[in-house]
Amino acid sequence: MEAIEQEIIALREQLHQHNYRYYIEDAPTISDYDFDHLLKKLETLEQENPQYADPNSPTQRVGGQVTKNFLNKPHRYPMYSLDNSYSKEELYQWEKRLKKIVGLDTAVQYTCELKFDGASINLRYQNGLLIQGLTRGDGQQGDEITANLKTISSIPIQLKGDYPETFEIRGEIVMPIAGFEALNKKRIEAGEPPYMNPRNTASGSLKLQDSRQVAKRPLLCFLYALAGEDLGIATQAEALESARSWGFDVPDSARLVDSIEGVFEYIAYWEKARADLPYEIDGIVIKVNRLDLQEQLGFTAKAPRWAISYKFKAEQVFTTLESVSYQVGRTGAITPVANLEPVLLSGTTVKRASLHNEDQILKLDLRIGDRVFVEKGGEIIPKIVGIDENFRGPLEDKVVFIHHCPDCNSLLEKQEGEAQHYCTNSNQCPTQIIGKIQHFISRKAMDIEGLGGETVALLYQNGLIENCADLYTLQFDQLLPLERMAEKSITNLLEGVEASKTKPFEKVLFALGIRYVGETVAKKLAEAFGSIDQLAAASIDQLVAVDEIGERIAQSVNDFFKQPYNIKLVSRLQDYGLKLVAQKRTTSHFLPLQNLRIVVSGVFKDFSREELKSTVAHFGGTLVSSVSSKTDLIIAGEGMGPSKLQKATDLGIPIINEVQFKERIS
Numbered sequence: 001m002e003a004i005e006q007e008i009i010a011l012r013e014q015l016h017q018h019n020y021r022y023y024i025e026d027a028p029t030i031s032d033y034d035f036d037h038l039l040k041k042l043e044t045l046e047q048e049n050p051q052y053a054d055p056n057s058p059t060q061r062v063g064g065q066v067t068k069n070f071l072n073k074p075h076r077y078p079m080y081s082l083d084n085s086y087s088k089e090e091l092y093q094w095e096k097r098l099k100k101i102v103g104l105d106t107a108v109q110y111t112c113e114l115k116f117d118g119a120s121i122n123l124r125y126q127n128g129l130l131i132q133g134l135t136r137g138d139g140q141q142g143d144e145i146t147a148n149l150k151t152i153s154s155i156p157i158q159l160k161g162d163y164p165e166t167f168e169i170r171g172e173i174v175m176p177i178a179g180f181e182a183l184n185k186k187r188i189e190a191g192e193p194p195y196m197n198p199r200n201t202a203s204g205s206l207k208l209q210d211s212r213q214v215a216k217r218p219l220l221c222f223l224y225a226l227a228g229e230d231l232g233i234a235t236q237a238e239a240l241e242s243a244r245s246w247g248f249d250v251p252d253s254a255r256l257v258d259s260i261e262g263v264f265e266y267i268a269y270w271e272k273a274r275a276d277l278p279y280e281i282d283g284i285v286i287k288v289n290r291l292d293l294q295e296q297l298g299f300t301a302k303a304p305r306w307a308i309s310y311k312f313k314a315e316q317v318f319t320t321l322e323s324v325s326y327q328v329g330r331t332g333a334i335t336p337v338a339n340l341e342p343v344l345l346s347g348t349t350v351k352r353a354s355l356h357n358e359d360q361i362l363k364l365d366l367r368i369g370d371r372v373f374v375e376k377g378g379e380i381i382p383k384i385v386g387i388d389e390n391f392r393g394p395l396e397d398k399v400v401f402i403h404h405c406p407d408c409n410s411l412l413e414k415q416e417g418e419a420q421h422y423c424t425n426s427n428q429c430p431t432q433i434i435g436k437i438q439h440f441i442s443r444k445a446m447d448i449e450g451l452g453g454e455t456v457a458l459l460y461q462n463g464l465i466e467n468c469a470d471l472y473t474l475q476f477d478q479l480l481p482l483e484r485m486a487e488k489s490i491t492n493l494l495e496g497v498e499a500s501k502t503k504p505f506e507k508v509l510f511a512l513g514i515r516y517v518g519e520t521v522a523k524k525l526a527e528a529f530g531s532i533d534q535l536a537a538a539s540i541d542q543l544v545a546v547d548e549i550g551e552r553i554a555q556s557v558n559d560f561f562k563q564p565y566n567i568k569l570v571s572r573l574q575d576y577g578l579k580l581v582a583q584k585r586t587t588s589h590f591l592p593l594q595n596l597r598i599v600v601s602g603v604f605k606d607f608s609r610e611e612l613k614s615t616v617a618h619f620g621g622t623l624v625s626s627v628s629s630k631t632d633l634i635i636a637g638e639g640m641g642p643s644k645l646q647k648a649t650d651l652g653i654p655i656i657n658e659v660q661f662k663e664r665i666s
């Protein structure tokens, strides 16, 4: 074997192990930085030596495969659904039936597992390598989504330990609540409607056509069942344990209990503790532990007889639907909201429930006056899950989705394939105008100090601003007569507006609030085109050629710059002196500290703290406050702290003194 090939193989092996420690054991032994470094190294070697490419390399995790249509493939072992139970009584009944079938009258052992609320998948492994991943589909056939599944870090692409040559394993892809909320926050910032819940988002993520996009979704995979022939395994508990030893993420919440009483204890525990889980579950799955008994019990047409789910009662109440109102978002998206007769649910009074879109209203067939069931799932805003057929509102009070904007009365539009209605009168619709300016001044955009959301509304209502450009024309004397405006706050406001002129191009671009152009996209576009003029002139093809920019974003950017209103707006911003050109990276500039993370410790003869800071920045370095494995260099003055020194030595970080520092930058 060539030395290069050996090195590549060794690196892959190393990275597989680090992945395991990080994602499964949650106990990494190297820093993220060092990990990235190893991964980069492998990536480079693989690129230079394409003859050693391997679809199971850790570099393949980052994705890159685009699948237009997923292939439908049969399941070797059908993926059944589960029968549900909701009470102790039903569980007793279930046990009675199964004992009768197998002819047992002693206690039965069960495994109790959480019922993860996500999308189920089936993975096939051969010689320790992931060779196929399918969705559940209809249980008989599923979509092949192998490339997408490979991007999920907790799915091993190379097994460890003593695994069978060929086998299949099942699990659930879930999106943790925090990740879901972060994703939604980004969508809202980009002017997109938020996703409904983590479960749908998880299964939607698996069907994305570009696996690079999947790689960015915070997805986990929990495994719960093995399938195959002659696996040499006798119980479900053993199956879970073995899967764990091969490198799979088998949550340690699973328990083996000796009788149905143990099942009840498990249920009682998780009924409460589930509130603290970082992801959603919708119940417990109880499985007969012995596989020989499972075989005897077999399946009904729909579900195994040897397993049952116990569903938690979601906290549900019923109340009356009083009316439906419609909210207009900054991008014109219309969200229907149900106004309810106030009712207590999980300790809070609920007056409104989200209805998401027209389809939701149609599905529920809502009428004003209906008695509706309201439930609080993982989401913060409660939702209507059903109506009481016995208490319907009058037929003539059927909820009909509005045709006109509640704010500006213009005709709403709905694009094909989208669920959301939009008011497209964006430049004259008051809520949208205010929303857009509020977005413009927000922290992640222009971050205008001294100006808040309420003041924006006040300024608009008083006819002082109609768009973000108008902010730059505000005069002291105009503001003084306004309510709640003291001299001091006016000065702050005007100073804040003035200061925002130095914000870099990418921030201005994000602040414009172009649909689908969130923070990251704005950055990419700013980098790729360098100025607003170039961007405005770009064709769809040129836009799509930029990394991470898809058709949808390209179209939206293109549309934005086609509108005379927007062109005028941008040109005014240009006139007021906002940065609409990206900062040129001065490559000729001498940057001896480029890309270095530097810690400064102690006191210096020729530099004050501030001077050091700006000197480091001037020569391309970044000052960080504490020593970690990510630190690249330490500049030590007189009296460097002993603990810092120790840590730096332990981590092998180079330390230079003031004289050496000066040499380096001269």
Ligand code: AMP
Binding pocket: 080, 081, 082, 083, 113, 114, 115, 116, 117, 118, 119, 120, 121, 136, 171, 172, 224, 285, 309
């Ligand atoms: P249901 O969709 O209600 O019929 O329930 C069956 C589904 O529960 C399976 O297809 C899995 O997606 C899911 N599930 C979640 N956790 C587990 C688990 N621990 N064991 C078995 N199935 C589970």
Ligand code: ZN
Binding pocket: 328, 405, 406, 407, 408, 409, 410, 423, 424, 425, 429, 430
């Ligand atoms: Zn409107």
